Amino acid sequence: MEPAAVQYDFLRWIVLSPLISCCVIALLGRKLPRVVTGTLASASVGLSFVFGLLGFLQLKSLSGHGEGEAVFLADSLYRWISVGGLTADVAFMLDRLSAVMVLVVAGVSCIIHVYSMGYMAHDKSYWRYFSYLNLFVFFMLLLVSADNLVLMFVGWEGVGLCSYLLIGFWFEDMEKAYAGKKAFVVNRIGDFGFLLAILLIFWNLGTVSFGGIFAQAPRVLTAGSGLATAIALLLFLGATGKSAQLPLYVWLPDAMAGPTPVSALIHAATMVTAGVYMIVRLNVLYLLSPQAMAVVAAVGALTAIYAATIGLVQDDIKKVLAYSTISQLGYMFLAVGVGAFSAGIFHLMTHAFFKALLFLGAGSVIHAMSGKQDIQEMGGLKGKLPATYWTFLAATLAISGIPPLSGFFSKDEILWSAFSSPHGHWAFWLIGWLAAGLTAFYMFRLLFLTFFGTSRADEHTRQHIHESPSLMTVPLAILAVLAVVGGFVGMPEALGGANSFHHWLAPVLASENGTLNAEAAGHFPEAVEYLMIALSVVVGLCGIGAAWWVYINRPGTAEKMADSVPLGYGLLKNKYYVDEIYNIFIVQPVKLTSIYILWKLFDAGIIDGLVNLSGRTVRGLGRVAARLENGYTQAYAITFILGVALLLGALLW
Amino acid sequence: MTELSQSNILNWIVFLPLAGALLLFLLPGGSRAVLRWSALLVSTATFVVSLGLLCGFQTGEAGMQFVILKPWIESWGISYHVGIDGISLFLVLLTTFLSPVVVLSTWSAVKEKVKTFMILLLVLECGMLGAFVALDMVLFYLYWEVMLLPMYLLIGVWGHERRIYAAVKFILYTVAGSLLMLVGFIYLFWLGKQSLGYYTTDLLELYRVVVPYQAQFWLFLSFALAFAIKVPMFPFHTWLPDAHVEAPTAGSVILAAILLKMGTYGFIRFAMPLFPNASLAFTPLVMSLAVIGIIYGALVAMVQPDLKKLVAYSSVSHLGFVMLGLYSLTASGVVGGIYQMLNHGISTGALFLIVGLLYERRHTRLIDQFGGLSSRLPIFAFFFMIATLSSIGLPGLNGFVGEFLILLGTFGSAHPGYVYFAASGVILSAVYMLWMFRRVMFGPLENPENKNLTDLNLREILVMLPVTVMMFWMGLFPGAFLSRIEPSVQQFISQYHQKAAVAVQARAEEDRLAKTVEFSTLKEPAVSHE
C-alpha cells in the first residue's frame, strides 16, 4: 500500500517554533525578566503541541474512511545536500507514529517547562537553561518528524548535544561537566553505529528517505540475509547508545548530575525513547531479519532485569529512578524485539507520563529537602508534602503495573506479546515478569523510605521542608491524571477495551505485523491471556507486599538482608563495578598507549628521531671533514701528493 | 556575466596583495595603525574582488573558467596560464576570506616589526592565490616556492621559544618534497616531448600525455611525496605540531587553514590526474595511511598538554578524512573531500584564533593552566563551543556535511573496508575535543591568574564572527557550495578513469609487442559505483 503524501504547511512550525524561541532567549535572555523568558519558552513548546494536535486531527479526518490506507502529512523546506546519488533535504513527515510521538514529546515538554519555571526560579543563568531546553525540544521534534535518515541523524546528534549541555549545566562542578562529556561520548559511540547503518542503507537501497526505504527494502534485502541483519544490528547499536541499553547505559545514571527537570524531560520521557522510536519507524528492516529482532529482545530483557537489580540498593532518589528508566526501556526494547511495535510505543507513552511524574515528584522532594537527594536521610514527608505524595503514589502504582492505571495495560501488553508472539519466547516473558516484581519492590521501597516513617533529616533541613509552589504541583497533578487515565486508550480486547491505540498505529507498521497480534491471539485460548494478566498483577502485589514487610513492618530487615549477603549487596551497590571495568579496560589503556606508545615513542621517538638523526649525521660528517684542515702546511702537501699518487695509480693501472 | 569571465579578474585577485605589499613597503614604518589599516584594506579589497569571481562563476560548467593564457617562455612551452574550476573556486575564496580576518587578529598580537609582518602576510596570500589558480606547472612551482618563504620567516621571526628549530624543520621538510616534485616534473616534461612532440608545461596538455607504466610509478611517487608532506599525511606529519606551536597566531591560522590544503589540492589537481594508473595502484596504501592518520592523529591529540599541539594533531586527523574522500573516487567522496577542506579551513582557523586569544591573555598554551574560564568569559565560551562542535562534526554545522559525504563516498568506493576505521575517527574527535573543552572551560575557577581575565572586545568579536557565521552557513545551506563543486568533480572522475583505461590498453599493446618483458600485474582499476 503506497502511503499517500498530503502537503501540510503547518508541520514546519511544530519544529521551528521552539528553535525561534531558543534563539530569541539566547540573544535577549540576559535582559528579559525571568517570567517573560519562562513563559516564552513554555508557550513555544505549547504552540508546537497545538500544531501537533492539529496535524493529529487532520490525520484522523483524512484516514477516517479507509482503515488500511496510510496517509501522512508532508512538508519540505529546502534541499539540504544533493551530491552523487544522495539527496537529503530538510523535509518533515507526520504519519500516525510520529503524530503520537510529537504529541507525547511536545505535551510532556510543555508541562516540564512550566515545572522548571518554578524549579529553576533561583538559578543565576535562568535564561541559558531555557534556551538549552528549547533547543533540545527543537532537536527532539526534528528527530521525530524527520522525513529522511540524514535529517533524523541531525536531530539524533542534536539531542545528544543538548543533553551534554544540560547535564553539564552547572559547569562549575567538574563532576557534572565530566558526566556531560561521558554522556556525549557514549552517545557518539552509538551514533557511530547509526552512521554506518545509514551508509549501508544508502548504498544498498539507493535512498535515505523513509518512503524510499520502505519501498526498496523488501525487494533488495532478502529476509534474514546477512546484510539485513547487519543494518538492523548497527541501527540497534545506535539505539543502545541513545536509549541507554546494556552495553552503553553507563552514561544515564551519571546524567542525573543535571537539573531534575532535565532528567525528567531528557532522561525519562523523550531523548531516551528516541532509540525505540527509530526501531519502530524502521520496523520494515527489522522484520526482514528475525535474528536481529531476537538480539533486540534479548538485550531488552537482560537490561530490564539487570537495571532492576541495581535499582534495589541505590540510595540516591534520582539514581533509583534512572535505573528504573533503564529497566523500563529494556521492556520497550523487549516489546519491539518480539514484534509488538505498537505495544512498545504504548509503553513508551505511558512510561513518559509516569516516569516524568516520578522525576518531577523527586524534584519537588529535593526542592523541599533543600538539595539533599539521599533517601536514607528522608522519611515522614507524607504529612508535609501532600500533593507531591499523592501524585508520587499514583505514579508508583502505575509503574508497578497495578490495574487500572496506565502502567498495568502497557506492561501487561508487552509481557503478553513477549509470551504469545511468534518472535517471543516464554523465557522473555519470565524475565520480564521477574523484573516487574523487582520494579514494584524498589519503587515502593523508594516510596516508603521517602514518605513513610519518621523523618531522618537533620534539624536544619527539617525546618525548611515545605510544599512546592503551585507552579510545580499543578504539572504534577496533570501528569498524575495522564498516568492514571493514559492506560485506557490501549485497553486490550481481552479486557473489553477497543485497543484503539494499536489500531491507530497498525497501518503504519508493516502489514505483515498488523495481523500479528490478531493471529497470535487466536493461537492461544482466551483463558491463557487472562491467566497472564492475573499473574502480572500478582507479581506486582507481591513486590509491594515484600517492600511493605521489609521497610514498614520490620524496619531493620533491610540492613540484616544486606549484611547476610555482603558480597551480593556490595556488587549491587557499586553497580557491578561496570564503570570501573570500562575505565580499566577501555579508557586507561587507550590513554596510556596514546601517551607512551603513539606520542612519546613513535611520534617524538621514531619519526622525529629520524628527522633529527639526518640533521645530526650531516653535522657529524662536517666535523670529520674539518679535521683535515688542521693548519699544518705539510699536511696539505701530503694530501696533494696523495692525490698525485692516486692519479698516477689510476692512469698506470 | 560572460564579459566577467573573459576579464582578467584572476590577475587582479592574485596581484592585488602583491601590490599591497609593495605599497606597504613604501609607507613609513612609524605608525602601526596606518600599516594595519592599509593591510586590512588591501586584503578586504582582494576579498571583494574575489566575490566578483563567485558571481561570474557558471554553476553547471565543469571546465576551467576565467582562463587567462599568455605566452611566457615560448621556447620551452611555458605560458602564464591561470584559471579556476569548481575544485579551486572555493579554495581561492577561503584564502581571500580568511586573510582580512587574520590581519584583524594580529592587531594586539604582533607588536614589533609590524611592517614586515604585514608585507609577509600579503606576499604569502599572493603566493597561495597564485598556486590555486596556476594551470602551468612552472607557474605553480613558482608560487609554491613563493609561498614557503614568508611562512618560514613568519615562524622564524615572530615565533615562540623553539621557533628556529620549527622554522628550519618546516622549510626543510617542504622544500625536500618540492625538489622531488621538480625532478618528477622535469622527467614528465621530457616525456611530454616524447608523446606530444613539443615541449609544454601547460597542465591541461600534460593531462593528455600517456605516461608509460614504470615511469608513472616513480613520477607519482615523487609528486605524491611532495604533497603528502604538505597534507601532512601520516608518516610525514611531525613538522606540523612544531610549526604550529611556535608560529604566531596569524601564522598558524594561515598555515592550518590554507597551506595544508595545498597538499590535498596538489593531489587532486596534479598527482592523481597525471598518473591515474599508479594512483589507482597506490590507492590502498594512501587510504590506509589516511585512516591511520585519522586514528593516530586523534589518539595523539587526546594526550597533548599543549592546546596548539592538540589542534595541530586534530588537523592531521581531519586531513586524513580529506585524503580518504579524495581517494574514494566516488562523486560524493571527492566532493565531500573538497568540502571538508573548506570546513577544516574554517573550523581549525577559528580554533587557532581562539587559542591565540587565550595566548594573548595568559601567554601560555598549557591546558592545565586554564580551567573554569566559561564563567569569566561567556562570549569567548560561546565562540569556542561553536568551533569545537564544528570540528567534531556535529550535524547542523559545517563539519558534519563534509565528514558524512566522505564516509558515504568511501563506502561506495572500491575499498569500503576503510569506512569502519574512519568512522571511529568521529568518536575519537568527540573524545579529545570535549575532554580539552571541559578541562579548559568548565570546572571551578581556581587558577588566580584566570580570575581577572577580560572577555572579548569588539575587535576580537569581529574577528570571530565571520568564521562562526560561515560555520552555520556551510552547515545549513551547503547546496550553493556543493552544486558548484560537483560538475568539476564529475569531470575529474570520468577523465581519471578514461585515462587509466587508455594507459591500460597502451600497456596491453606493449605486452603483446614485448612478449619477453614481464610487466608486474597491476590490479585492474575497479570501476566504482559512480
Next chain:
Amino acid sequence: MAEQILFYLFAVIAIISALSAVTRKNPVVSAVWLVSCMCSLAVIYVLLEAYFLAAVQVIVYAGAVLMLFVFVIMLLNLRTGIIGQFRNLGLKFMGLVLTVIILRQFYTAFKGTSLILGNAGGLEPGFGEARAVGELLFTRYVYPLELISILLLVAIVGALVLAGKESS
C-alpha cells in the same frame, strides 16, 4: 761514449748534492749543496745541446736565486738550534712512503721510453744556441715574453712591498 760517462758522472753528482741539500741541518750548507746540484744540471743541459739554457741556468739559478737564499738566511741569522721539536711524526713518515710510491710509479711510467735514443733525426745546426733561442723567442713566443717581463716586475714590486721597511 764520452757523453755517456760524463752524463753518469754529473747525474750522480746532482743526486748526491740534492740529497744532501735536503738533509743538512744548516740552511747555508744545504744552499751550497743546491748550487752544486744546479751546476751539474747545467752541464747535463750542455750535453743535451741546450747551451744557452745551461748558461741561463748557471746565471739565474746558481747565481741569483741561491744567492738570494743565502742572503735571506744571513739576514734572518738562522742558527741550526732554533727549530722546534719534531711534530706529527706519523704524518711525515706517511708522506715519505707516498713519495716512494710515486717514485715507483714514475719508474713504471718511463719503462716504455728506454728504447728511444737521443736525437734520432739529427738536430739542425745551431740547435740550442743563443741565436736560435733569441730568434724563436721574439717570433713565436713574443707574448709569453712580455707576460714574463710583467710578472718579473710584479714580483719585484711585491717583494719590496712585503719585505720593505719595518711596518710600524
Next chain:
Amino acid sequence: MISLHQLLLLSAVLFVIGIAGFITRRNIIIMFMSVELMLNAANLALISFANHSGSMDAQLIALFVMALAAAEVAVGLAIIITVFRNKQTVNVDELNILKW
C-alpha cells in the same frame, strides 16, 4: 748517446727528493729550496724532450720556467721575512693559524 729513459729517471729522482725535502723538513727555507729543486727536475725533463724531439720550443718553456722561478723566489723570500718578523720563527709547524 744518453737515452731518454735515463734522463727522465734522473728528473724523477730529483723531483722525488724535492718532495721528500718539502714534506719532512720543518724549516721554511729548506722547504723553499726543495721546491726549487722540483722546478729544476721539471726543467731537466723539458730539455731532454727538446733534445729528443728536435724542436726548440721546450727549451724556451724551460727558460720561462726559470724566469718564473726567479719571480717566485723573490716573493717567497719576502713572505718568509715578514713571517719571521712577526712570529720570530721559521718552523712551519708553528704557523698553523689557518685551521678549522
